Amino acid sequence: MKFSYVNPTQIQFGQGQIASLSTLIPTAQKVLVVYGGGSIKKNGVYDQVVTALAEHNWLEFSGVGANPTIEVLDQAVAIAKEQNVDFVLGVGGGSVIDGVKYIAAAATYDGDGWDILQGKHKVKTALALGAVLTLPATGSESNSGSVVSKAATQEKLAFMAPAVQPKFAVMDPDVMKTLPQRQLVNGLVDAWVHTCEQYLTFQAGTLVQDGYAEALLKALKTLGDNFDKQDDAWRANLMWAANQALNGLIGSGVAQDWATHMIGHELTALYAVDHARSLAIVQPSLLRNQFTAKKAKLEQMGKNVFGFEGSEDLAERTIKAIEDFYHSLGVATQLTEHDGNKAQAVDTVIAQLEAHGMKALGENQAITLVQSREILEQAVA
Known part of the structure; x- marks a missing residue:
């Protein structure tokens, strides 16, 4: 550290x-x-x-x-x-x-x-x-x-x-009182993934950063489960949580991922998907693709954020819980804006990633174009 x-x-x-x-x-x-x-x-x-x-x-x-x-x-x-x-x-x-x-x-x-x-x-x-x-x-x-x-x-x-x-x-x-629900949901999801990009990597003994990230995730989960933009405390907590998720603090001294963002940016640029929704599309597939490397941290998140008991399938249950959270907010976890041509969509995104030099993504630089293609195969409906 x-x-x-x-x-x-x-x-x-x-x-x-x-x-x-x-x-x-x-x-x-x-x-x-x-x-x-x-x-x-x-x-x-x-x-x-x-x-x-x-x-x-x-x-x-x-x-x-x-x-x-x-x-x-x-x-x-x-x-x-x-x-x-x-x-x-x-x-x-x-x-x-x-x-x-x-x-x-x-x-x-x-x-x-x-x-x-x-x-x-x-x-x-x-x-x-x-x-x-x-x-x-x-x-x-x-x-x-x-x-x-x-x-x-x-x-x-x-x-x-x-x-x-x-x-x-x-x-x-x-x-925030007059904002449409869709925009507030997007903000909540964006802050959630920002936190995950700095937290869901590998264990490194960073107790403060992990604890703060988990506090933010629990706060965002609570806000998502109790959606009420007319409540003063609800609005204040979302505004502050979103700020704290990406002001540099929880990312100090820890490995960071950001592959979900890099792939998501291409979906937004090509198919006009809302930024936050592009992240929800990519993240679950990416977590499954990088399951072995992220298993320990997924298990930690399952216990400390979702309150799950330990089990052999804890990491997978955590990914499913993330997906369920998005679905509870009305946010899709697969791309549907590509007019149904899955093969072309995957090829197009991969070509853009290659053009932008995104050939080794993630905290371990292990997400090559091959892995990105596998992720997209799962993320595109």
Whole structure:
């Protein structure tokens, strides 16, 4: 267990915290406010942001959708450059905040922004940025990762850079009251898989990280089993759990997997599957494919998260319990968006994984294209 951990993002958590924007961003800085399809104008969030920025010089950019595309984000980059923006504020869920990270990085780069996603340009500088979270899911509001798509080529890639770590994250659970159930379910599943990617690997004696991961999983299971977005505590617990699942803490000093995400990204890019639902499609098949390597941790999860007694089939029962949890939320665990052509779907995803260099995935780098094909054979209906 050897690591360096720091998370400099200031968290402003609780009701009414959007007002704190007035002091979180220096008034001397010119602000670009970035948001999505306009729901923030219906639920009062936009008005709260406007009030908080009354003493600031700011402009706005809207239209950042789920799985943000570089084609849209580059329009905001152009505005940031032309208007000499100093600070980018993302008001939305993980997609908007991921998009803001790209905007902040690309605004200080003169080349093609896609270079950042392809790893041709290493991000060292970026505009300052912050987040007002409206949908708990990705933890993007307090980490340094971003995932961006390219519609023209149906690609979805990620980058990480300390320079795009948000300066602050405003987290008011009240903004979740008007969210559709599908989005909240997606957020819950996303946080669940984020935790699993850092937990379901192999035992390494990391008692604190394992214990914290198990606490998060139990909390998310409780929230899923008692779904009630009108309850103040329910909303607050989901928002905080999703943040803690991917702020870097439970992943410090432990092996991490992320193969479910890498394969899932391709399903989202190719078939427009919701990100969280792509993870639910891939994960059970991946766990069965990597059963031997993950058996000990699956058994630990079965006992400590689901409360199962020890048995010969404990690990398999744990995988089944994960599947059942997804099904209880109305989330499918097989791909059905491929128009029924299973062979073509598998071939297409494998070709994309190969093109993106995803030839050795997982905590042991043991998921080659052969294993990915086996996983997809089980995951595609």
